[in-house]
Amino acid sequence: MKPAAKIFLSLCLALVWLAPLPAHSQAAGQQLKAPVIAILDMRVVKRDSISGKAVQNFLNGKRRAHKELIGAEEKVLRSAWEELSRQRSILSPQAFQVRERAFREKETAAKRKIVALEQALQRDLRATLIEVDKIVGEKMRPIIDQVIANRGIDILIANQDLIYFKPAYNITGEILKGIDKALPRLNVEALANKALKKKKP
Numbered sequence: 056m057k058p059a060a061k062i063f064l065s066l067c068l069a070l071v072w073l074a075p076l077p078a079h080s081q082a083a084g085q086q087l088k089a090p091v092i093a094i095l096d097m098r099v100v101k102r103d104s105i106s107g108k109a110v111q112n113f114l115n116g117k118r119r120a121h122k123e124l125i126g127a128e129e130k131v132l133r134s135a136w137e138e139l140s141r142q143r144s145i146l147s148p149q150a151f152q153v154r155e156r157a158f159r160e161k162e163t164a165a166k167r168k169i170v171a172l173e174q175a176l177q178r179d180l181r182a183t184l185i186e187v188d189k190i191v192g193e194k195m196r197p198i199i200d201q202v203i204a205n206r207g208i209d210i211l212i213a214n215q216d217l218i219y220f221k222p223a224y225n226i227t228g229e230i231l232k233g234i235d236k237a238l239p240r241l242n243v244e245a246l247a248n249k250a251l252k253k254k255k256p
Contacts, residue, residue, distance in 0.1 A: 090209035113243035182250035198233035
C-alpha cells in the first residue's frame, strides 16, 4: 500500500472513533433513571420481632438447662474428689492409689459425657434454627416483595457493613411490622420437636 493510501486509511479510522454516538444511543442513555435503593437490617428483625424474641427465649432456656446439667455432673465429681481427699490420711498409699485411679476413670467418662452433651445441644439447636428459618422465610418473602413493589425498589441491600445511610432508605421497620402481623406467635418448641423427629430413622 502506498504511503498516501495508508494516511487516508488512518484518517478514516480516526474519524470513526471520534464520530458522535447515534442519537438513539444517546437517548437510551438519558432514559436510564437512578435506581431506588433500600436497606434492610435483618439483625434488627431477628432481635426485635416477636418470632425473633421467641427464638432467643428458647435458645436461652436450652443453654440454661444445659449449663445446669453440666453443673450437676461437675458437682458430683467435685464431691467425689473431696471425699477421696479426706480419706487420704486414713488409707494406705496402695489403697488410695486404687481409689484415685477409679476416680480418674470416672472423671474421664464424665468429661466425655459433657463433650457429647455439648455436641448434641449444638446439633439440636442448629436443626431447630433451620426449621425456624423455613417458617420465618415463608412469611417474610411476600412482605419484602410487597414493600419492594410499593416503593418501586430496584436494589435491596442487607445492612451488614454499611457505615452510614439516610433513614429514608431503611425499610427495616416496615418489614418488622409486617412479620409481627404475619407471625404473631412462633412455637419454637414444636419446631424443635419436628427437627428431632427428622433425625430419627
